[in-house]
Amino acid sequence: MFDTYSAYIVNNPISSIAVFITVLPLTLTIARRAFLDKSLRLLFCYLAVKLIIDLAMLHYASNRTNNIILYNLSIPLFYALLGGMFYFKFAEKPRRQFLIISIIGLFFFCAWDIVNSNEDLQNMREHRVVLYSKMVEGVLMILVILLYFYEIIKSLQIPNLLTFPFFWVCSGLLLYYSSLIFIAPVIHYAYTWNNTMDLGITEFIPSIFEIICALFFSVGIYHYSPKDYAKQ
Amino acid sequence: MQNSEELKWALLIASLAMLAMAFCMIAFVMYYQKRRFEEEKKISDIEKNYNRLLLDTALNSEETERRRIAQDLHDDIGTMLSLTKLSLNQLSKLVANSGNEKEESIMKKSQSLVEETILHVRRITRDLVPTTLERFGLMEAIEEFIHKLEEDNNLVIAFQSNTEEFPRQGQKLELTLYRIMQELVNNAIKHASCSKIDIVLEIDEEMIGLRVTDNGVGFDPEKIKESNLAGLGLLGIESRLAIVNGTVQYEQPAKGGSSAIARIPVNPVSGNKPEPLHPFRREKVNI
Ligand SMILES: Nc1ncnc2c1ncn2[C@@H]1O[C@H](COP(=O)(O)OP(=O)(O)OP(=O)(O)O)[C@@H](O)[C@H]1O
Ligand SMILES: [Mg+2]
Numbered sequence: 001m002f003d004t005y006s007a008y009i010v011n012n013p014i015s016s017i018a019v020f021i022t023v024l025p026l027t028l029t030i031a032r033r034a035f036l037d038k039s040l041r042l043l044f045c046y047l048a049v050k051l052i053i054d055l056a057m058l059h060y061a062s063n064r065t066n067n068i069i070l071y072n073l074s075i076p077l078f079y080a081l082l083g084g085m086f087y088f089k090f091a092e093k094p095r096r097q098f099l100i101i102s103i104i105g106l107f108f109f110c111a112w113d114i115v116n117s118n119e120d121l122q123n124m125r126e127h128r129v130v131l132y133s134k135m136v137e138g139v140l141m142i143l144v145i146l147l148y149f150y151e152i153i154k155s156l157q158i159p160n161l162l163t164f165p166f167f168w169v170c171s172g173l174l175l176y177y178s179s180l181i182f183i184a185p186v187i188h189y190a191y192t193w194n195n196t197m198d199l200g201i202t203e204f205i206p207s208i209f210e211i212i213c214a215l216f217f218s219v220g221i222y223h224y225s226p227k228d229y230a231k232q
Numbered sequence: 233m234q235n236s237e238e239l240k241w242a243l244l245i246a247s248l249a250m251l252a253m254a255f256c257m258i259a260f261v262m263y264y265q266k267r268r269f270e271e272e273k274k275i276s277d278i279e280k281n282y283n284r285l286l287l288d289t290a291l292n293s294e295e296t297e298r299r300r301i302a303q304d305l306h307d308d309i310g311t312m313l314s315l316t317k318l319s320l321n322q323l324s325k326l327v328a329n330s331g332n333e334k335e336e337s338i339m340k341k342s343q344s345l346v347e348e349t350i351l352h353v354r355r356i357t358r359d360l361v362p363t364t365l366e367r368f369g370l371m372e373a374i375e376e377f378i379h380k381l382e383e384d385n386n387l388v389i390a391f392q393s394n395t396e397e398f399p400r401q402g403q404k405l406e407l408t409l410y411r412i413m414q415e416l417v418n419n420a421i422k423h424a425s426c427s428k429i430d431i432v433l434e435i436d437e438e439m440i441g442l443r444v445t446d447n448g449v450g451f452d453p454e455k456i457k458e459s460n461l462a463g464l465g466l467l468g469i470e471s472r473l474a475i476v477n478g479t480v481q482y483e484q485p486a487k488g489g490s491s492a493i494a495r496i497p498v499n500p501v502s503g504n505k506p507e508p509l510h511p512f513r514r515e516k517v518n519i
Contacts, residue, residue: 142254149261159269161262171258178254182246186239198236202244209251 008062018210019054022047025217034224039085039166043217046081050074068127068191072114075133076107079140082173086144089166091155095147102140109136117188129191134184138177145174168220172213179209288475295407302360305353313350320346365410371398373410374431377417385421393433401440402499408472409433409442409496412480415465416444416492424448426489440498445491453482469494 009016026047034040053074060067080103090096113130115121148170152158161167183199183206190199324339358364365373371393378389400406413431420429426448434441456466469492473480478496485491 146257149257153261153264153268156265156268156272158265161265167261174254174258175251178250179247181250182243186243198240199243200240202240202247205244205247 004062005058008058012061014204014207014211016058018207018214019051019058021211021214022051022054025214025221026051028218028221032221032224033226034165034221036226037165037224038088040169040221040224042081042085042088043169043221046078046085047217049077049081066125066127068129069124072110072127072130072133075130075137076103076110079103079106079137082141083144085166085169086148089148089151091151095151099144102144106133106137106140109133126193129188131185131188134187135181138181138184141173141177142181145170145177163223165220165224168216168223172216172220175216176206176209176213180206284475287471291472291475298360302357305360306357309353310350310357313346313353317343317346317350362407362410365406366403369398369400370406370409370433373406374413374433377410377414378431381417381421387421387427387429389417389429389431391431391433393435395435398433398435399498400501402501405440405476405496405499408476408478409440409494411472412469412494413442413444415469419465420444420446420448420490423451424490435498438497440496442494442496443491445485445489447487447489450484450488450490451482452484 026044029035029040029044029047035044053070057067057070060070083099083103087096087099090099110130110133113133117128117130118126120126152161152167158164158167183202186199190203320339320343324336324343327335327339362373364376374391378391381387382389401409417429417431420426424446426446428447430443430445432441432443432445434443453466469480472478473494473496476496476499478494480492480494483491483493
């Protein structure tokens with residue numbers, strides 16, 4: 001049992017690190033009491049859910065069981081949690097409405113995409129990665145982050161961005177989703193049992209940026225202090 | 233396989249381009265935000281300076297106006313009163329010759345009234361423009377002020393300083409301190425119903441401290457400010473201090489009463505003596 005995990009981890013070091021690095025921002029959130037902030041509380045939920053799903057996927061992957069359904073289902077869930085963070089940050093109502101609509105929209109789109117990408121839904125073994133959803137999630141996420149950046153610049157309320165936790169969170173997410181956006185559709189074709197396509201280093205880019213993203217989260221959460229929160 | 237290889241490169245390049253864009257975006261936001269902040273700060277600095285200038289001008293023109301009134305009082309009313317006195321003196325001689333008792337007593341009364349008026353006018357002009365302050369400095373001015381108050385009020389005012397010889401300060405600074413002292417003491421008399429006022433003037437290398445303590449009813453400056461009870465006095469103190477980078481602090485001593493401490497950075501007069509701000513310097517234009 002333990003051997004299968006360690007064998008998988010040794011064979012896939014980068015994606016394994018991407019799984020376990022999530023623990024770092026999680027513990028930091030608790031240590032810095034960052035869950036006092038509504039947005040960071042959602043981030044905490046996201047990290048916890050992500051860790052659980054990733055561990056489950058790791059478990060199935062090392063047992064050579066198809067885990068892709070987890071990946072597919074996580075897409076709308078992650079977007080809901082990450083996008084939800086911005087709900088508390090946006091000052092204007094239309095943006096919040098856009099956010100809610102996009103979360104619901106992505107949910108249905110994802111459901112359609114899962115049905116569309118799989119000829120036989122019952123066949124879990126041949127379940128395939130959705131074709132568009134991850135990319136759409138990326139586009140939406142980048143859009144939301146850029147909107148938020150625009151708001152930061154316009155409102156001029158944060159004197160130093162480098163010590164502002166949420167800026168680090170946004171930057172991490174922006175980098176992660178930027179790295180993913182073109183690769184995501186290709187994964188649909190790459191992640192099948194009779195894989196004929198070898199993506200080479202490109203395959204690792206999202207994992208690498210997942211790690212970088214987690215590090216950005218950590219830096220951001222490290223800068224959080226409950227005192228600032230009280231001041232807001 | 234050729235196709236797949238090309239696709240791989242295309243993917244890699246596209247992803248890297250996207251990442252580069254993301255990096256640029258983040259850097260841009262940081263840079264732009266920083267620049268906007270600096271600009272904003274500059275603007276608010278300018279605004280602050282401008283406001284300070286406005287205030288300065290307002291206070292200056294107030295002083296100028298006082299001077300003008302004092303001068304007019306002295307030159308016009310004062311001269312006329314002197315002339316009246318002269319005429320009355322002549323008249324009184326005539327009246328004395330005529331030997332009418334009643335006329336003589338009316339004459340005496342008019343004369344003493346005119347004399348009193350002259351004294352009053354002189355006092356008012358001196359109150360309007362603190363000439364003692366300009367000529368002899370803060371210590372003398374405060375002492376004179378106290379002396380005058382003690383004469384016609386039934387209260388004890390004590391004045392202490394930590395130096396024998398208080399070094400002369402810039403004109404504006406001395407006037408600021410004097411006016412603040414005046415307002416604080418006036419407040420104590422008006423509102424505190426106290427029997428004793430302590431004035432302490434302290435100076436060290438950097439700061440001048442002025443403390444006025446009374447043993448009256450005491451007050452909470454925060455509450456006064458909130459409830460817009462504040463008259464011009466307390467606000468005026470603050471605006472005067474803002475011009476010379478000073479601060480004011482109110483305390484409520486345990487044994488009752490209230491205490492105000494104003495602190496101003498020292499600003500000794502530089503080498504050449506400033507021309508004395510004599511109230512009657514202005515050339516006479518009218519008449
Ligand atoms: N020494 C003091 N003791 C008790 N109350 C005071 C004292 N000084 C000020 N106050 C209170 O603070 C209020 C505001 O004082 P401030 O000097 O600003 O106005 P003012 O004296 O009423 O009017 P003005 O000074 O414009 O003639 C006063 O109305 C008074 O209630
Ligand atoms: Mg007053």
